[in-house]
Amino acid sequence: MALKKYLVLILSFVAALFLDTAVLPRWNxxxxxxxxxxxxxxxxxxxxxxxxxxxxxxxxxxxxDILCENMIGxxxxxxxxxxxxxxxxxxxxxxxxxxxxxxxxxxxxxVELIRALAAWGIGMRFGFVNALLYGMLPRAxxxxxxxxxxxxxxxxxxxxxxxxx
Amino acid sequence: MKxxxxxxxxxxxxxxxxxxxxxxxxxxxxxxxxxxxxxxxTAVLPVQxxxxxxxxxxxxxxxxxxYPSAIxxxxxxxxxxxxxxxxRLILYExxxxxxxxxxxxxxxxxxxxxxxxxxxxxxxKNLNPYVDTITIRGGSRSGITEQMAAVTAKGIVGxxxxxxxxxxxxxxxxNEDMRISVMVERTxxxxxxxxxxxxxxxxxxxxxxxLPKDADLQVGDTIVTSGLGGIFPKxxxxxxxxxxxxxxxxxxxxxxISEVDFEHLEEVLVxxxxxx
Numbered sequence: 001m002a003l004k005k006y007l008v009l010i011l012s013f014v015a016a017l018f019l020d021t022a023v024l025p026r027w028n029x030x031x032x033x034x035x036x037x038x039x040x041x042x043x044x045x046x047x048x049x050x051x052x053x054x055x056x057x058x059x060x061x062x063x064x065d066i067l068c069e070n071m072i073g074x075x076x077x078x079x080x081x082x083x084x085x086x087x088x089x090x091x092x093x094x095x096x097x098x099x100x101x102x103x104x105x106x107x108x109x110x111v112e113l114i115r116a117l118a119a120w121g122i123g124m125r126f127g128f129v130n131a132l133l134y135g136m137l138p139r140a141x142x143x144x145x146x147x148x149x150x151x152x153x154x155x156x157x158x159x160x161x162x163x164x165x
Numbered sequence: 166m167k168x169x170x171x172x173x174x175x176x177x178x179x180x181x182x183x184x185x186x187x188x189x190x191x192x193x194x195x196x197x198x199x200x201x202x203x204x205x206x207t208a209v210l211p212v213q214x215x216x217x218x219x220x221x222x223x224x225x226x227x228x229x230x231x232y233p234s235a236i237x238x239x240x241x242x243x244x245x246x247x248x249x250x251x252x253r254l255i256l257y258e259x260x261x262x263x264x265x266x267x268x269x270x271x272x273x274x275x276x277x278x279x280x281x282x283x284x285x286x287x288x289x290k291n292l293n294p295y296v297d298t299i300t301i302r303g304g305s306r307s308g309i310t311e312q313m314a315a316v317t318a319k320g321i322v323g324x325x326x327x328x329x330x331x332x333x334x335x336x337x338x339x340n341e342d343m344r345i346s347v348m349v350e351r352t353x354x355x356x357x358x359x360x361x362x363x364x365x366x367x368x369x370x371x372x373x374x375x376l377p378k379d380a381d382l383q384v385g386d387t388i389v390t391s392g393l394g395g396i397f398p399k400x401x402x403x404x405x406x407x408x409x410x411x412x413x414x415x416x417x418x419x420x421x422i423s424e425v426d427f428e429h430l431e432e433v434l435v436x437x438x439x440x441x
Contacts, residue, residue, distance in 0.1 A: 022216040025290040027224060031428065050174040058181055065189075067201045067209065068300065073188030080182040084175050097418050122193055125341040127363050 005157045009044060012150060013056055016040045020065045028096070031136075034142035035108055037064060038079055041042055042104050045083045047093060053061055053083040071118060082107040097148065102120030111138040146148035167312065181185075198329040210302060213288050280398060282434040283307055288332065297323075297339040301433060304329045308437050314397045315433045319331045319424040321345070321403050322433050324396050331437075339368060339427050346393035347373070347403055347421075354380040355391050358403060362420050370407050372417035380418070385406060387423050 016036040024033045036061040045053030061076030086107050090100055118132060187273045198206070299326070301311055305328050319343040323337040336343060344359035356376040361368045376382060378427035386406045392399025404423040 018213065018216045021211045021289050023220045026217065026429075027220050050178065051224045054174060054178045054181065057178075058185070061185070063205065063209075066205050067213070068289050068298070070201070071189040072192040073185035077182040077185035077189060080185070084178045084182075087175070118189075123342050125361070130363070130365060 005048065005154075008046075008157055009040075009052060009056070010155065012040045012044075012153070013037075013060060017060060017063060017067075020064055030138075032138050032142055034139060034146050035111065036143075036146050037061065037075075038082065038108055038111060039104065039143050039146035040150050041079050041083060042086055042107055042147050043154055045051045045086050046090060046095075046147075047151055047154035048101055050083060050087050053087075054080060057083050071122075072116070074118055078111045083113055085110070097151070100151065101148045104147035105140045108143035108147075109136060109140035112140055169197050179215055180384060189389060191347045198327055203329040206300075206329055210288055210332060214286070214302070217288065225429050249412070257321065281437040283309065283433055285309075285333070286432050287430050296427050297337040298326070299323075299335050299337060299430060299433075301333050301335060301435070302331065303435065306330050307335050309435055312396050314401070314436045315410075317425055317430070317433055317438065319400055319402075319426070321390070321397060321423070322425055322427075322430065324436065335433065337427055338371065338425070343402070345397055346391040348391040349380065349382060349406075350385075350387040350389045352381050352386075354382070355393070356380075356418065358388065358421060360417070362417075370420035370422045371404070373419045373421045374417040376418045382406060382409060382419055 008024060011119075016039070019036045020033075022034070037056070041053050041056040041060065044056055054069050058076045059080030061079045062073065065072045065075045113136065116126075116128070116136065119126075120128075190285075205383070252431040254384060285301040285307075287299050288302050289300040291298040299322075301315075309325060309328055311325055311328055313325045315325065321338055323343060324334045325333050326336045327334040338359075339361065341361055342359075344357055346355065347358045347438045348355045354376050356373055358371050358373050362370045362372055371390065375423040384406055388403045388406065390397040390399055390403060404421045407420045407422045
């Protein structure tokens, strides 16, 4: 069962990497691209353990930054912070999904906000309110839904697993 | 503190996050890819291209499946029209070659305005929607260096900001910090182009400013590069003036619209150097 868990986690990780960097930037609705790696990480955090989430967040964020970003490490830092925060808010893995999914979206919104602030910090200029309404909020909601998808994928693998935290 | 120490994963996550933040601060604005980055990007690039290819194929499939027959007929009609235009284009090309030969006779001493181009496919786009950067296949091994200009047939795309062995990153014109020296093709008035004009969350154009006060700028005027600044060669098409700013607006003189579709860029031309 543990082998199956890690296989699914690795496949989800690779899928998220290519969805984020190659597929979704081309194939999306209204230019809204969810942050799939964050969704995978939060789902792993919720269903499995914080250690799994740390690995996914740190490695996934770093690789995505190397592929596409200018500030290498920022995505990893945000993912790890989101993982810890999420674990602090939702401790019980049997929590109802109507609580968990908004929490995913909330974490994604936090990540979006800090990314926007970082971009602002290095000199990018954009309408913040519009970016919030038409970009960050829908993207965070989409990320929450992807988190739901991965949670549904991971939960059946939970039988026999013991949470390490 | 003891509680935190007992909860080691949390501590490790927070320490790692802090280290990553330091790394992010160190890598802001740097220009050269590290060896590790270079190796990883080079290894992933072919897989990324394959994924992109599959995505396009799936998109094409669904487009074909869901297209109604009327649109297919329209498509066939347009295909024939394109074929006719292609035949006409061949004639035009013959005339262009003739024109080129005559021009060469007339003014054989002056250098011609063409450049050495390299076509490069776009392999990735930036995750962060506020920092518009694209990654292309082709790097230092192909002769690309930092600050080279990237264009398409529809205008300027941006400039190279980072070069690996087999890939390069390009900062596009949609970046707030991109500035290029331009001139109005009709009047030869010089100015500066850069910075985004945003309405309702959508970018509608680029700011044109620093024009002479007596400049006779009109809507529809063509804007080309002036060659000042050394990155973009003179005479490259940039865009057209969409509207003039009100006199009270001290920030910019006019809005210029680029015809480049930044959302769907698939290939760009990198100018490797000038000819002659």
